Amino acid sequence: MTALEEHPATPAAEIGRDRRRKEDQRLITGRTRWTDNIVLPGMLHLAMVRSPFAHAKIVSIDTAAAAEAPNVVAVITGRDVAEEQGGLPNAWPITPDQVTPVHPPIAVDRATFAGEVVAVVAARTAAEARDAAELVDVEYEELPAALDLRAAVEEGAVLAHPDLGTNKSALWVFDSGTAGTGGDVEEAITKARADGGIVLEREYRQQRLIPAFMEPRSVVVDPTGEQITMWSATQIPHILRFLLAAVTGVAESKVRVIAPDVGGGFGGKLQSTPEEFITFLLARRLGKPVKYTETRSESLVAGHHGRDQWQKLTLAATADGTVTGLKVELLADLGSYVALVGGGVPVLGAFMFNAIYKIPAYHFACQTVLTNKTWTDAYRGAGRPEATFGIERIMDELAAEVGVDPLAIREKNWITHEEFPFTTVAGLTYDSGNYEAATARAKEMFGYDELRAEQAKRRESNDPVQLGIGISTFTEMCGLAPSRVLGSLDYGAGGWEHASVRMLATGKVEVVTGASPHGQGHETAFSQIVADRLGVPFEDVEVLHGDTQIAHRGLDTYGSRSLVVGGEAVVRAADKVIEKAKVVAAHLLEASADDLEFSGGRFSVRGTDQGVSIAEVALATFAAHNLPDGLEPSLDSDATYDPVNFSFPHGTHLCAIEVDTETGALSMRKYVACDDIGTVINPLIVAGQVHGGLVQGIAQALWEEAVYDEAGTLVSGSFVDYLLPTAADTITFDIDHTITPATSNTLGTKGVGEAGTIASTPAVVNAVVDAVRHLGVHDIQMPCTPERVWKAINGASAHTPTVEAAVPHFEGGEQ
C-alpha cells in the first residue's frame, strides 16, 4: 500500500520551491551557444546532396562541375569513402536473428529513402557549398519502393532491401503464460467467447510523426587538437562519443564530444546521425574544422521520425467488464534502416499495454518492418504513448460495450492503492501509486458530473455541436533504466548515471552530471537538490554537463531519466562529500565524528554551540594545513547510480471537446491533468514539462502526420505542411498533482518529461469519439481532421489514408 502525501514533507528550503530557472538569463538575452553559432578559424561548411527517390540505384555521380565551383574544397561520394566510412550503429538488436541492413553514412550503391545522403560538398561558406551541391549530377535508376507498412509484410511484397530477401526485421514476443507472469491469452479469449463474455477486436493506427525540435541539428568537428572535438546538437554526447570511437576506430580517448546549448530533442536528437559521421570523416580528411547545419526541410526528411505502427488489439472480458486477457499484435515501421534504438522503441511498449490494469493474461508480439521511408526511432514517450493509446482507447470501447461510464470500467480493473507494490502481467513491479486519488482530483477539477450532464442535454436536444469527454488513466515506466533489465533485453548499454560533487575553496559547489539537458532545466533542479543536501545557497551551486571532458561519464538524457537516475547519483555524490567533510570537521572541532550532526550546511557538536560550516571545511581542506594524518586533502566525490527498478508516474487526464457535427470541426474546451510524478523538485519546471508534453500528445491526436505520396516523397516536408500547433491552436490547461513518492530513489521522484505526451493522445481521441459515439462512430483515425470526423459522422470510413498534408498551416492560395 502506498500512502498519499497530503502535504508533502518539506524538510528543506529548496526542494519543492518554484525557483526561476538559472538557465534563462542567457536564453532571454541571446547570449547562447547553439552549435550553429560556433565559428572556428579556417572552418569549412558542408552541404548534402540527397536522393529525391525513395528507392533507387545510384548509377553514376558526376562531381566535376561541383568540384570546379568557387571555394569548393572537396566533393565526396559514398563510393569515395566506402572503405572508411563504416556503418551506423543499432544499439538494440531486439532478437538474435534481427535482419539489419548495413547503413552507410553516405549511400554507396543504392538510395533507400527520399532524403538519403548520396554526396557531400565541402566549401568555404555554407552558401557556396549549397550552390555547388546543386551542380552534383547523380544518375539514378529508380527501383520499386516498399512504402506501405501492411503491404510490406505480405507475400511477394516489394522489398526495401532486395538483397535481404525480406522486409521483416524482427519479431519480438512476450507471452505471460510462457513467462510465468500470467495466464494464456488464447484461453481467456476462448472462454470469453464461450461464456457470454466480451471479446473486442480493434485495429488502431499510430501515424508517423516528426519530433520537430526547434533547433535544426548542427555539428561542428575540429580535428586540429590532440583530441578531435565534436560539437553537436545532440541529447547523447557520451553515447555519441562511444559510437564514434566504436565505428571509426579512433581511440575513445581521442574523441571529445560537446553538446552545447541544445534546442530541444524530444527523442529526435537521441541518435548518432549520418551527418555526424560524415562531418567527423571530412574534418579528419581535410584537417580543418568542418560544420554542417541542416535546413528545416532536411531535418524533417532525414532526421528520424517516430511512432508509425498498426496495432491490432484483442481484449477479452467478462460480461460485467472485468478484463480477462489482452492480446497485442503490432506492425512497426522502422523505415529503411534500423536506427540506434530502432525496434527497441515498440518493445518498450510491451511493458505498458497492460497499463494500470490487473490483466490476468497477456500476449504481445511486435513485427518490425523495413520500408523505403525515413528511419524511425524514439520520439517523446518512445513506445509508451503507442501502448497507452491502444489500451486507453480499447478501455473506452469496453465501457461502451458494457454500457457504463468509461471511468467505471477503469475503476473496476485498475490496481487499487492497497495493492502496491504490484507485479504486473508484463513482469514489472509498480512500487507506488494511487489511481483513485488522482482520478478523484481530476474529476473535481474538471467538473466531470456537470460536463456529463451537459453532454446528455446536448444529445437529447440534438444540438449540432456535441460534447465529448475523453479519459486517459495512464502510467508509464520511467527512469531508464536498470542495467540488468536492459541487458536481459539485449540493449547494448547500461542505464546507470554518474555525478560528481566538487567543493571549491571558496565554498562554491560544482556539480557534474552525465545527464545532458536540452531545455529541461537540470541546472536549476539539480542546484535545488544539492543546495538542500549540502546546506549551501542555491546560487552557490554550478551544474556542469554536456562535455565529455568535463562530465567524463554519463548516459545522457532521454526516457525521463535525468532526475530519477541522474538526480539520485547527485544525491549520493553529495552524501559522500558530507561524509568526507565530517572527518575534517571533527578534526577541526577536536570532537569525535560520532558526536557531530550535519544540518543546514553546518557540522556541530551535539549539545554544544561549537560548529563549522561546510564552506569552512572546504577551505581548510583546500589549504590542507591541518588535516588528520594521512587524510586525502579533497572532499570531491563521485557516484554512479544504477537504478534497481523503473519508476511509474501515473495520472488521470480528462479532456472536453466540442464537435460540430455539421462540419467535423473540433474545439477543445477544457483539459485537466492530475499527474502523480512522486516528489516535485520544482513545480514551475514540472508544469512546463506537462504543458509542453500535453501539446505534443494533443498534436498527434489532432494535427500532425508525416505524409508520403505514392512515390515515397515526404509531402509534409516543411513547416507549411507539417502542422506544429501554434499558440492559436491551443488552450490553457488545468494541472495538478497527487503525490505518492517513488520508493526506488532517495528523493521519491518518478520523472515528468514524457507524461503529458503519453497521456494526452488517447484522452483527446476518446473525447472526439465520445462526442459522436451516439451517431454510430467508434473510431476515428489520427490525426482526427475535420474531414475524417465529418466522414465518420456521415457513415463513411474514417480510416482513409491521409493523401496530402494532414492539416496544412495555410489553405491553398492564401500563402
Place this chain on the structure above:
Amino acid sequence: MTRISLKVDGQNVSDDVEPRTLLVHYLREQLGKTGTVIGCDTSNCGACTVHLDGRSVKSCNVLAVQADGSEVTTIEGLSANGRLHPVQEAFRECHGLQCGYCTPGMIMQSVDLLQENPHPTEEEIRLGLEGNLCRCTGYHNIVKAVQYAADNGGGDK
C-alpha cells in the same frame, strides 16, 4: 556585392553583402548577432524575428539590402543599461521558455504585440503569436508571460 549601412542594436554598421543575403544571415554571420536564430526555411517558425524600424519582421524573410538605412533591434539589443526588458523578465518569471531556441523570436514578437495592444486578451495574445512556433512549452506559459508583461509595463515604450 552591395554596400549597406544600418543601425543594429544601437550601433552603426556598414558592410558589403551579396544581394541575395538574408537579413538573418547578415546578422548572424557578418555581425555575429547569434542571439537571433534560424528555425526553418519557409518563414513559419518565427525564431528569427527582429524589429525593423520598430516593427517585428521575420529576418529570414527580409533581404539584408532591404534593411539598408534602417534600424534593426535584435534580442541582444532589447535590454538597456543592464536592465531586462519587461517582456524578457516576464518570460523568466512565468517559465515561458525551456530550450530557449524560439525565445528570441517569441520575445521580439511579444514586444511588438504589446506595443500595438498594451492590454491584450488571451485570444489576442494567442493570435498575435501565431507566427512563432515553440515545441517545448505548449504556449501555456508563453501566453502567461505576455499577460504578466502587459501587467508590468511591457507595453510601455
